[in-house]
Amino acid sequence: MRPELTNILSIRLSPGRSRLMLLFIFCGFLVLVARALYLQGWHNEYKSTKQPWLTYTEKLRANRGKITDRHGVPLAISTTVNTVCAAPKQVFMSKVERTKLAELLQIKTTLLERRLKQKNKGCVYLKRQISPERANKIVALDIPGISFEKEYKRYYPKAELTAHIVGLTDIDEVGQEGLELEYHNWLAAKPGERFVYRDRENNYVDEDLDRFAVPQRGHDLPLALDLRLQNFAFREIKKAVVNNQAKSGSIIVLDAQSGEILALANWPSYNPNNRKTYKPRFARNLAVVDMFEPGSTVKPFNAAAAIEAGYVDPNTEIDIGNGTLKVGSKQITDTHPKRGDLTVSEIIKVSSNVGSAKMAFRMQPEDLWRTFSAVGFGQYPKSGFPGEARGRLREYNKWKKIERATMSYGHGMSVSLLQLARAYTVFTTDGRLLPITFVKRDALPEGKKVLSTTTANAIRAMLEGVTQEGGTGTKARVPGYRVAGKTGTAHKIISGLYSKNNYYSSFVGFAPASHPRLVVAVVVDDPRGNVHYGGEVAGPVFSEVMGKSLRLLGVREDNVEETFTAERKFGQVEG
Amino acid sequence: MNFTLKKNSKLRHNQSTFDESLLLIFFALLGFGLVMVYSASSHEAFSSGNSFSYLYRHLTYILLSLTATFIVIQIPMKVWQALAFSLVIIGVCLLGIVLTGLGKEVNGAQRWLTLAGFSFQPSELMKLFIILYASDFATRKSGELADFKNGFKKGFLPMLIIVVGTGVLLIIQPDFGSMFIITVIAIGILFLGGLSWRFLTSLVVLSGFVFWILIKIEPYRAARVASFMNPLDNLWSTGYQLSHSLFAFARGEWLGIGLGRSMEKLFYLPEAHNDFILAVIGEELGFLGVVSTITAFAFLVAKGFMIGARSAQLEKYFSSLVAQGIAMWLAVQAIISMGVNLGVVPTKGLTLPLLSYGGSALLVSCSAIGILLRIDWENQQMTKGGSV
Numbered sequence A: 001m002r003p004e005l006t007n008i009l010s011i012r013l014s015p016g017r018s019r020l021m022l023l024f025i026f027c028g029f030l031v032l033v034a035r036a037l038y039l040q041g042w043h044n045e046y047k048s049t050k051q052p053w054l055t056y057t058e059k060l061r062a063n064r065g066k067i068t069d070r071h072g073v074p075l076a077i078s079t080t081v082n083t084v085c086a087a088p089k090q091v092f093m094s095k096v097e098r099t100k101l102a103e104l105l106q107i108k109t110t111l112l113e114r115r116l117k118q119k120n121k122g123c124v125y126l127k128r129q130i131s132p133e134r135a136n137k138i139v140a141l142d143i144p145g146i147s148f149e150k151e152y153k154r155y156y157p158k159a160e161l162t163a164h165i166v167g168l169t170d171i172d173e174v175g176q177e178g179l180e181l182e183y184h185n186w187l188a189a190k191p192g193e194r195f196v197y198r199d200r201e202n203n204y205v206d207e208d209l210d211r212f213a214v215p216q217r218g219h220d221l222p223l224a225l226d227l228r229l230q231n232f233a234f235r236e237i238k239k240a241v242v243n244n245q246a247k248s249g250s251i252i253v254l255d256a257q258s259g260e261i262l263a264l265a266n267w268p269s270y271n272p273n274n275r276k277t278y279k280p281r282f283a284r285n286l287a288v289v290d291m292f293e294p295g296s297t298v299k300p301f302n303a304a305a306a307i308e309a310g311y312v313d314p315n316t317e318i319d320i321g322n323g324t325l326k327v328g329s330k331q332i333t334d335t336h337p338k339r340g341d342l343t344v345s346e347i348i349k350v351s352s353n354v355g356s357a358k359m360a361f362r363m364q365p366e367d368l369w370r371t372f373s374a375v376g377f378g379q380y381p382k383s384g385f386p387g388e389a390r391g392r393l394r395e396y397n398k399w400k401k402i403e404r405a406t407m408s409y410g411h412g413m414s415v416s417l418l419q420l421a422r423a424y425t426v427f428t429t430d431g432r433l434l435p436i437t438f439v440k441r442d443a444l445p446e447g448k449k450v451l452s453t454t455t456a457n458a459i460r461a462m463l464e465g466v467t468q469e470g471g472t473g474t475k476a477r478v479p480g481y482r483v484a485g486k487t488g489t490a491h492k493i494i495s496g497l498y499s500k501n502n503y504y505s506s507f508v509g510f511a512p513a514s515h516p517r518l519v520v521a522v523v524v525d526d527p528r529g530n531v532h533y534g535g536e537v538a539g540p541v542f543s544e545v546m547g548k549s550l551r552l553l554g555v556r557e558d559n560v561e562e563t564f565t566a567e568r569k570f571g572q573v574e575g
Numbered sequence B: 001m002n003f004t005l006k007k008n009s010k011l012r013h014n015q016s017t018f019d020e021s022l023l024l025i026f027f028a029l030l031g032f033g034l035v036m037v038y039s040a041s042s043h044e045a046f047s048s049g050n051s052f053s054y055l056y057r058h059l060t061y062i063l064l065s066l067t068a069t070f071i072v073i074q075i076p077m078k079v080w081q082a083l084a085f086s087l088v089i090i091g092v093c094l095l096g097i098v099l100t101g102l103g104k105e106v107n108g109a110q111r112w113l114t115l116a117g118f119s120f121q122p123s124e125l126m127k128l129f130i131i132l133y134a135s136d137f138a139t140r141k142s143g144e145l146a147d148f149k150n151g152f153k154k155g156f157l158p159m160l161i162i163v164v165g166t167g168v169l170l171i172i173q174p175d176f177g178s179m180f181i182i183t184v185i186a187i188g189i190l191f192l193g194g195l196s197w198r199f200l201t202s203l204v205v206l207s208g209f210v211f212w213i214l215i216k217i218e219p220y221r222a223a224r225v226a227s228f229m230n231p232l233d234n235l236w237s238t239g240y241q242l243s244h245s246l247f248a249f250a251r252g253e254w255l256g257i258g259l260g261r262s263m264e265k266l267f268y269l270p271e272a273h274n275d276f277i278l279a280v281i282g283e284e285l286g287f288l289g290v291v292s293t294i295t296a297f298a299f300l301v302a303k304g305f306m307i308g309a310r311s312a313q314l315e316k317y318f319s320s321l322v323a324q325g326i327a328m329w330l331a332v333q334a335i336i337s338m339g340v341n342l343g344v345v346p347t348k349g350l351t352l353p354l355l356s357y358g359g360s361a362l363l364v365s366c367s368a369i370g371i372l373l374r375i376d377w378e379n380q381q382m383t384k385g386g387s388v
Helices: A004-011 A015-039 A095-105 A108-118 A134-141 A178-182 A227-243 A295-308 A344-350 A352-362 A365-374 A401-408 A418-421 A453-466 A534-552 A561-567 B002-007 B009-014 B020-047 B053-074 B077-098 B120-141 B142-146 B152-172 B174-190 B198-216 B219-229 B239-250 B276-312 B317-342 B359-383
Strands: A055-060 A074-086 A124-130 A146-155 A192-198 A204-214 A248-255 A261-267 A317-319 A322-329 A331-335 A341-343 A484-494 A497-511 A519-525 B104-105 B109-115 B118-120
Touching: A004 B317, A015 A322, A015 B239, A015 B317, A074 A134, A095 A108, A095 A124, A095 A134, A108 A124, A124 A134, A124 B198, A134 A146, A134 B198, A178 B152, A227 A248, A227 A344, A227 A519, A227 A534, A248 A418, A248 A484, A248 A534, A261 A534, A295 A344, A295 A352, A295 A365, A295 A401, A295 A418, A295 A453, A295 A484, A295 A497, A295 A534, A295 B002, A317 A352, A322 A352, A322 A401, A331 A352, A331 A401, A341 A344, A341 B142, A344 A352, A352 A401, A365 A401, A418 A497, A418 A519, A453 A484, A453 A497, A484 A534, A497 A534, B020 B053, B020 B276, B053 B359, B077 B109, B077 B120, B077 B152, B118 B359, B120 B152, B120 B174, B120 B317, B120 B359, B152 B174, B152 B198, B174 B198, B174 B317, B198 B276, B239 B276, B239 B317, B276 B317, B276 B359, B317 B359
Parallel strands: none
Antiparallel strands: A055 A192, A074 A124, A074 A146, A192 A204, A248 A261, A248 A519, A317 A341, A322 A331, A484 A497, A497 A519, B104 B109, B109 B118
16 A cells, blocks of 8 residues: 555645635634624524523512401411422322322322323422421422422401401402402512523522512501401391391491491301302492491481471471371371370480471471481492492482482482491581591591581480380390480382381491490391391390490490499399 | 654654644643533533533543544554555444444434443544545545546546445434535545546535435435524424524623523533534633634644645645645534534534544544644654654
């Protein structure tokens, strides 16, 4: 293989060809440089914004604010739960482990397998929101590819007791109903953010600390609610609805001076912690969102309007004749036995429809309308509860003659129980309508002066008569306290007509009458028992709740004489 | 080096040295490769237990390859010329053996021979052997090569048989990339050796036609060519790898996002430490890193041609062609490999010489650098009046 001498000498390598080749090669290098310059020097379609799968923004959650009663007892809290995730490609487990896992997750094995079949997904939820105890048991199984995400789940320790007020959130802690909805922005946690780099198999690699945003927990919301009073109210209204075989019932306890809602309960209620049994119709806060014809409970406002306008005073006598009054083709009747001349006070005490109507006829329709509007009928009560009812009060210039009469005893209009309870604050103050609230107040509100002090005091005195001997509300009495209030028994409207045997039985009142501390309003929808009068059905509920609440709050008794009488009767003499 | 000095007393007086800049760029590329292989592979290696596993293996390859370089430097060029034909025959035989039961199949390609625990790719070796053989051939048959009319049978046919035979063996593996490189090197050396333009034209046309046929008959090759045009359209299929390579460059911008901080190497970009190492360089070290790498190769290639030119002046034609052949080989492979990364050449699995992870390629390219150093050293000896 040795090269022959002649050949070696004959070969002439051309420097030109080498240079041509080198030039060619360098052109290649230059193309590469140009391309790199294009890709890296200029912004183009391959820039990082186009690659969402390289980095992830992870939401960091925090606690939603607590909802508590006025003394800090928790009514809604966020508890830590774990959501179980799996990277389907990395999960390997035996049959036994699979069965165990499905059991701990409380899902079917087939469902578990189906979720794990989504191999194209980096991460799938196996089950959301399981308890930390369960999560720990899953950790102990030590299955690769399973991870946990910290989440928060809303829990309502008082369940059905406060369900209607507090409302509830969805699984992502977004307020859906009640105060949870109304105050969502205040309660909601401000989620943080974490900018995480992950590899293609979803493993954590690194994170951008400059883009880390700390999550902030939501604000707490202390309510005006007093859980102890709420307990009384809830228990009594439930008992009343059950005992009277009624459709439903509602009760509200207001602070007579601050307008705070200390208790509010409806029956039926529901357990917000159990979403399986959730039914929207049980979730309605009837006391706030439902309207009914108030009946005789508005008579004091009729009397107040007449006194304010100067047509009557408490002792003006009005002849109610034989207890009937013909207005056009309609006839108004009284159910009490009194006949003849009755004072305004007596009309309230025995709840005379005829007397009230005659009083109304003495006024201009506008006088009555103005007072009704001034105490909040037909107006949103602005309690800060979502979906609150406005009630219905038609413009006075559209009233027919019969309506001027019926309006005076609470028919032809409608109110919510909350509106009714609030209206009574004009009698517990010196004629000021108080703003109401579910949230705790720091200072007493001024309120809006709608009645003169004299009128307010006069009506208060009349209302005290209702619970005295001969009044319709004797069942609402509370030993040791002077109680003022008014009964109401309204015929229900069923398919557009007043029903003879279906009623709304109500009682609204306050105590102690000398220095009113609480307003309690009770309504029972359609009692089917032996009695249906407001005084008979709602009166005892009022008495129980008012009595227990006043004693619990340590309110000084203002009816010492009666207490002594009672004690003497049972032979218990103090000292 | 000392070994050589002792054997040849004349050398002691002349004090010839190895080309410093060539050595520098050689070691720089090896060192840079080691760093980048570690950076690109560490995450993948980490998830399989030891983030240093590729680093250690690459380091072992580098040490083995440097040993090979040292041995190759001792071998005079006339020995290479004497062995050229035998070596190319051995190479062809090895390529044949790979296809038998002794060969090992990885990812659907039968390219490896396992010898004493080491896997080896004969196709890499064949690249060097074809350079030696083509250079020897061109030196001996220069007269015939220049004569298109009469030279075909004697001056061209044996070469054609060897190249076509090698090509066929490689295409069976299949190893389209190596086949392309080997063909280009062979034609390139014959061109430098004085191949007549008419020979050259017909050769280029012929091989162009063959490559076109090969692309057409294998659907995956055609798909690669198609997806290379619009990688983002096939982001989740054929364009996946290229798209991620391009994302890597784009993320790097001018100065890169920092050594070791590549995102694409986190399983997004397959073969990051191997065929797509330039993409990782581009992402971590930016345009600066890419241009530096290209410049290093350009320098290496220029150096090879300069050594070749010097040999031609000294009328050492075999050495001249070998030096230029090696330079051409490094150039073509580097350009194609980097071109694939940058999306200017259809996706083809080719390693970046001296930088990429991989034992056989590194061993052979280091040996080639050894031959370059030897040629340069011999040139110096001759200039100073020594003999080799």
